[in-house]
Amino acid sequence: MNKWTDEQWQQWLETEGVAQEAAPTPGGASTTPGEQEDLKAYRFVFDQLNQEPPSGFSYCFSKKVMQQLRSRKRSGRWLGWYFLVVVILTVGLGLTYGMLGLLNKVAASRFVEWVNASKGLIILALLTFLIVQYLDQRLIRRY
Amino acid sequence: MFDERAIVSSVLAGDQAAFELLVKQYERLVFFVVYRLVKEKEDQEDVAQEVFIKVYNSLPRFAFASKLSTWISRIAYLTAINHVKKHQKEQVRPFTGDLEHFSFVGDRPETVMDKKELAAYMDKLIAQMPIQYRTVLTLFHLNEFTSREIAQTTGMAEGTVKSCLFRARKLLKEKIQGYLKNDVL
Incomplete structure (x- = not known):
């Protein structure tokens, strides 16, 4: 019957390391053939688990991260600008209506009719602009 | 020597070069976590980049309650797990069955x-x-994390970490033991 349990082998290899020259057996103790097999297998397992993967990230990984960071900051700023464009457009339409209302009520109501008739077109143009800008930023972020 | 506190302070003060230094310091740590969790090689670097972007954005909230490496590895772990959930359709819920009866595909070469x-x-x-x-x-x-650091990183109990470690290594030992008898080594 084996004297050494799996738990003991693992604990011993965790503290002693896997280098064979370090200590062939715990405290130089004699081991049975079954124990020798266990130890050999555990040494191999520990050795392989401690092996670093063959390849890491690309050589300029940190540069790529910095590039990503800068492009995300830029896209965050652009998002603010897009929002501002929408606000300016809305306020602009409101102001135009207000001014026209003061100067010429007929022109003001015509303006409202025009906006009403073309609202679909205005919204479509605005959405297209925002979607194109959004996709553009997504592509920049990806590549 | 790498001084965590000094680097973090510099990054928070807006020093981009300090953050690049931080990335260089911890890219291997992140690579090891991502390498084992994300199987697609082409996705590994994207996930790691995402990890460092999150590190940068969350750095103002890092209060040195743990080592910086533990904190970064937790971000790496969670980001990789999210990626796996989204893209690999892999079961990411804790495996509660007996690992000894876990079925491996394409098991045991002749x-x-x-x-x-x-x-x-x-x-x-x-x-x-x-x-x-x-x-x-x-x-x-x-x-080279301790069981406690692994528990902090993954959110598992320390006892569960130790038991996972023991069972995984025992299973690997049993799987390869047969080949070692043929004097492969």
Whole structure:
């Protein structure tokens, strides 16, 4: 019957390391053939688990991260600008209506009719602009 | 010597070069976590970049309650797990069954000629293990984390970490033991 349990082998290899020259057996103790097999297998397992993967990230990984960071900051700023464009457009339409209302009520109501008739077109143009800008930023972020 | 506190302060003060230094310092740590969890090689670097962007954005909230490496590895772990959930359709819920009865696909090659082939077989076995076993093995053996640090990183109980580590290594030992009898090594 084996004297050494799996738990003991693992604990011993965790503290002693896997280098064979370090200590062939715990405290130089004699081991049975079954124990020798266990130890050999555990040494191999520990050795392989401690092996670093063959390849890491690309050589300029940190540069790529910095590039990503800068492009995300830029896209965050652009998002603010897009929002501002929408606000300016809305306020602009409101102001135009207000001014026209003061100067010429007929022109003001015509303006409202025009906006009403073309609202679909205005919204479509605005959405297209925002979607194109959004996709553009997504592509920049990806590549 | 790398001074965590000084680097973090510099990054928070807006020093981009300091953050680049931080990335260089911890890219291996992040690589090891991502390498074992994200199987697609082309996705590994994207996930790691995402990890460092999150690190940068969350750095103002880092209060040195743990080591910076533990905190970064937790971000790496969670980001990789999210990626796996989204893209690999892999089961990421904790595996509660008995690992000894876990079925590996393409199990046991007929013959193993040398140490290199046996190492490749062991790599395949690890890649198929449930995600929490892979994580624990990686953090312990490659990142050289303690069980406590692994518990902090993954959110598992320390006892669960130790048990995962023990069972995974025992299973690997049993799987390769047969080949070692043929004097592969």
